[in-house]
Amino acid sequence: MPPRQATQTAAPSPPVPIAVIPSLIGAGLALLLVRIAVVTLWTSQQGFLYSIVTSGLAAAIMALVVVIYIVLPRRTRLQDVSYEHVTSAITTYVVATLALIVFSSIAPQQWEPSDTVLVRLVAVVSLHIAAVGTFAVSIGLAGFIIMVLLIRRHQRTYVLLRIMAWMIAVAWLSVILLPVSEVFVVGTILATVVSSISLLLNIRRMSWLATLTLSKKIRLFWLSILGLFTTVVVAPMLAFNPDMPMTAAMEAFLPSGRVVPALLTLFGELFFSRILLATLAAMPNSGLVERRSSEVEALTNLTRKIAQAVSLDDLLSAVAYDAYTMCRAHGAWVELYAAPGTRSDVRVVGAVAVGPDFVQMVHRDPTIDELLRTSSGPVHVDSVPDLHDRQGDPNAPAAVGSMMSVPLLDGSARIGTLVVISTMEYGLEPHDLRLLASFADVVSVAVDQARLTESAIARERMQQEMNVARSIQRSLLPRASFPSQAWSVDAVMVPATDVGGDYYDYIEFANGHRGVVIADVAGKGVPAALYMATLKGIVLAEMRSALGPADLIRRINAAVWGSIDRRTYITLTCVELHEDSGVVRVARAGHTPMLVKQQDAVVALTPSGVAIGLVAPEQFFTLIDEEEIDVGYGGICLLTTDGVNERRNHTLDELGFHALQQVVENASTATASEIVHTTLHVLDEHGGDEPPHDDITIVALVYLPPEGTS
Amino acid sequence: MTPLTIDVRELMPPDPAVTVIRVSGYLDAHTASDLESTLRTAVEGGSVRLVVDFSDLDYISSAGLGVFMVFIESVRQAGGDLKLAAMSDRVFSVFDLLGFPVVFNIYGTTAEAIAAFPNHGDS
Numbered sequence: 056m057p058p059r060q061a062t063q064t065a066a067p068s069p070p071v072p073i074a075v076i077p078s079l080i081g082a083g084l085a086l087l088l089v090r091i092a093v094v095t096l097w098t099s100q101q102g103f104l105y106s107i108v109t110s111g112l113a114a115a116i117m118a119l120v121v122v123i124y125i126v127l128p129r130r131t132r133l134q135d136v137s138y139e140h141v142t143s144a145i146t147t148y149v150v151a152t153l154a155l156i157v158f159s160s161i162a163p164q165q166w167e168p169s170d171t172v173l174v175r176l177v178a179v180v181s182l183h184i185a186a187v188g189t190f191a192v193s194i195g196l197a198g199f200i201i202m203v204l205l206i207r208r209h210q211r212t213y214v215l216l217r218i219m220a221w222m223i224a225v226a227w228l229s230v231i232l233l234p235v236s237e238v239f240v241v242g243t244i245l246a247t248v249v250s251s252i253s254l255l256l257n258i259r260r261m262s263w264l265a266t267l268t269l270s271k272k273i274r275l276f277w278l279s280i281l282g283l284f285t286t287v288v289v290a291p292m293l294a295f296n297p298d299m300p301m302t303a304a305m306e307a308f309l310p311s312g313r314v315v316p317a318l319l320t321l322f323g324e325l326f327f328s329r330i331l332l333a334t335l336a337a338m339p340n341s342g343l344v345e346r347r348s349s350e351v352e353a354l355t356n357l358t359r360k361i362a363q364a365v366s367l368d369d370l371l372s373a374v375a376y377d378a379y380t381m382c383r384a385h386g387a388w389v390e391l392y393a394a395p396g397t398r399s400d401v402r403v404v405g406a407v408a409v410g411p412d413f414v415q416m417v418h419r420d421p422t423i424d425e426l427l428r429t430s431s432g433p434v435h436v437d438s439v440p441d442l443h444d445r446q447g448d449p450n451a452p453a454a455v456g457s458m459m460s461v462p463l464l465d466g467s468a469r470i471g472t473l474v475v476i477s478t479m480e481y482g483l484e485p486h487d488l489r490l491l492a493s494f495a496d497v498v499s500v501a502v503d504q505a506r507l508t509e510s511a512i513a514r515e516r517m518q519q520e521m522n523v524a525r526s527i528q529r530s531l532l533p534r535a536s537f538p539s540q541a542w543s544v545d546a547v548m549v550p551a552t553d554v555g556g557d558y559y560d561y562i563e564f565a566n567g568h569r570g571v572v573i574a575d576v577a578g579k580g581v582p583a584a585l586y587m588a589t590l591k592g593i594v595l596a597e598m599r600s601a602l603g604p605a606d607l608i609r610r611i612n613a614a615v616w617g618s619i620d621r622r623t624y625i626t627l628t629c630v631e632l633h634e635d636s637g638v639v640r641v642a643r644a645g646h647t648p649m650l651v652k653q654q655d656a657v658v659a660l661t662p663s664g665v666a667i668g669l670v671a672p673e674q675f676f677t678l679i680d681e682e683e684i685d686v687g688y689g690g691i692c693l694l695t696t697d698g699v700n701e702r703r704n705h706t707l708d709e710l711g712f713h714a715l716q717q718v719v720e721n722a723s724t725a726t727a728s729e730i731v732h733t734t735l736h737v738l739d740e741h742g743g744d745e746p747p748h749d750d751i752t753i754v755a756l757v758y759l760p761p762e763g764t765s
Numbered sequence: 766m767t768p769l770t771i772d773v774r775e776l777m778p779p780d781p782a783v784t785v786i787r788v789s790g791y792l793d794a795h796t797a798s799d800l801e802s803t804l805r806t807a808v809e810g811g812s813v814r815l816v817v818d819f820s821d822l823d824y825i826s827s828a829g830l831g832v833f834m835v836f837i838e839s840v841r842q843a844g845g846d847l848k849l850a851a852m853s854d855r856v857f858s859v860f861d862l863l864g865f866p867v868v869f870n871i872y873g874t875t876a877e878a879i880a881a882f883p884n885h886g887d888s
Contacts, residue, residue, distance in 0.1 A: 248855020281879060463771040506863055537767055577827075578794075578828070579832045622834045623834075624829060624834065626863060626865070645863035646862075648862070661862065663864075665863065665868070666864050669863075669867065678864065697828075701827065707791070707824070748793070748795075748828070749794070
């Protein structure tokens with residue numbers, strides 16, 4: 056199956072069957088035992104054959120050690136190698152080496168042919184343990200170095216490693232051939248130099264060190280000193296001091312063999328010095344690294360908490376708590392201000408290690424109170440008592456030694472302050488102020504987000520309410536057609552916003568005549584719409600007792616006067632239509648003129664009158680006039696609100712009365728709805744894409760010729 | 766769009782001073798609030814003798830007229846007046862249709878409007 060195949064390919068190397076390792080170890084032990092037996096029992100310990108057998112066995116054992124080390128299963132993959140692995144490896148190396156030195160010094164490794172077999176066996180065994188141990192430890196060291204090199208491997212890493220391996224071989228060969236000629240010393244030296252240079256070239260910048268915390272760096276520093284010390288002792292000992300027990304054991308095991316552990320230990324020496332230097336170099340920025348990493352951690356934590364916080368208070372409590380722990384403070388809180396400028400309105404949220412009473416106590420100090428409320432940026436007071444001395448104010452709150460505060464903003468509005476305090480003077484680290492400031496930024500963003508969500512919900516709700524209002528307003532306009540055989544009446548109202556201040560209605564006077572009112576409440580939107588609804592109620596209430604248009608208008612003004620806002624007014628035209636003749640009686644309260652087509656002449660009727668709500672009823676009474684006109688069959692009246700004639704296009708030109716006059720003039724045999732539609736069409740033509748600024752209402756009246764005439 | 770520009774000048778004599786507010790450009794529902802705040806500043810600053818000079822006004826829409834209603838009552842109660850002056854025929858017709866001449870004192874020129882205020886020396 057493909058997935059399984061993929062998994063197999065992903066594995067770094069095919070796993071070594073477990074059985075291989077025990078058999079390798081078994082083989083190694085067997086060879087070791089054979090060699091021990093040979094050395095113990097071959098009493099003469101001389102001759103070519105003895106050398107061949109023991110050296111061959113020794114070489115085979117060493118080879119097996121290397122193979123076992125290579126095939127040993129690694130518990131960690133290369134990319135997971137961390138500080139912990141490095142330190143434990145150095146520790147293991149140092150301890151093992153010291154143990155070997157101690158062991159080889161104590162355990163007897165010398166024997167005489169005359170000694171008993173048992174004595175000889177003990178000496179031979181301890182010699183073998185020291186020799187194989189020394190070799191194995193140096194192989195382990197080499198493995199560790201290679202592992203660290205491979206963490207940051209580059210193109211030449213493997214090439215340089217191969218060069219090192221070859222140089223070890225060259226050095227070994229040179230040592231073997233040394234008895235033949237002194238010249239081979241050069242080979243040894245050359246191989247040592249080349250392999251050392253290769254190693255140094257192979258060590259990349261140890262950048263992983265830089266990100267360690269200070270305590271880890273210090274530990275690594277001491278460990279590398281220990282490692283360096285050990286290698287400095289061991290490497291020359293193995294190379295030049297055959298009298299040392301460890302070297303002697305190695306020498307006895309395989310005369311030339313000690314060149315390998317000697318070289319590997321030299322590599323260790325170089326490597327540990329490199330780690331030591333890198334650790335030393337990375338030491339000074341440790342504080343910075345530590346601070347940065349904890350800052351990042353704190354901000355990440357805070358962001359996560361913000362995502363989980365269900366309310367603003369939750370969020371602010373989280374901020375206060377994080378600020379408290381980050382700054383290692385003795386107290387922290389967030390205070391919110393209901394309204395700026397007032398004193399008794401500090402609300403404390405998420406106080407850590409202090410109570411709200413404590414916060415109020417702090418605020419009783421005018422200097423600090425002012426500082427907390429009005430500071431425009433982050434503030435660090437490293438000594439509160441000192442601040443008071445400078446301000447000449449002796450009433451410092453005893454519990455506060457130093458403090459930091461950062462303003463919390465909602466947009467540009469100050470909503471509160473994040474405060475941390477210490478009971479000690481100079482008890483807070485100046486660099487923590489920066490972190491607190493970024494906390495405050497995070498809070499601002501979160502508050503902003505919460506507010507945006509809230510306002511989006513409010514907008515949605517508002518829109519729904521406006522939709523309801525709009526349908527209510529529509530229901531205030533007449534739904535049935537005008538109840539008349541003689542008059543064709545049609546009308547339309549288009550509000551500029553969701554709801555408007557325009558109004559028209561079909562009415563009936565006390566004398567039984569029917570009529571029409573059209574009105575425009577100054578302004579638009581909800582306030583105008585509310586007046587419009589009020590107006591509808593007044594019209595319905597007054598029309599049945601009104602004797603005519605002027606009388607109705609006077610009654611409306613009397614009803615409205617005193618209750619209407621003084622800056623608002625209503626313009627209104629009222630028309631009475633006579634069923635049995637084309638007579639129209641008109642009164643006008645400041646409204647736009649009514650256009651009348653009588654035969655072929657179009658006139659604008661403007662009986663005198665002022666808008667409703669401008670003057671008191673007594674004065675208003677005298678100012679309203681009524682006009683009467685007989686429009687005749689086919690006569691047309693067009694009533695509009697000022698949203699029609701003041702409809703502007705993109706160049707701000709008004710439609711004007713002339714265009715409306717034109718509409719009426721050209722409407723020879725039209726019905727009322729045709730006139731309304733033509734007027735709307737003319738409005739659209741003129742206005743184009745420019746949105747209407749005012750509500751638009753059109754009412755058209757046509758006095759129909761009797762059936763059978765044309 | 767030509768915005769509304771408002772120029773406020775305090776004229777002395779007569780005594781007490783008359784504040785002349787000269788409006789030019791467009792006065793409609795949008796720009797009326799600018800004029801309202803200017804008038805409010807003047808009235809709250811103690812000026813009750815006000816003349817609005819319309820000679821440079823290009824356009825007025827009926828939607829902007831409510832602004833004059835806001836102050837007329839308080840100004841008159843304080844013994845002053847808000848007089849309108851130097852309207853073009855077009856501007857006047859907008860005021861006239863609404864019946865504003867009943868409420869406001871409208872003059873042909875600013876000078877006439879200023880002269881119509883009682884001087885300190887007058888009785």
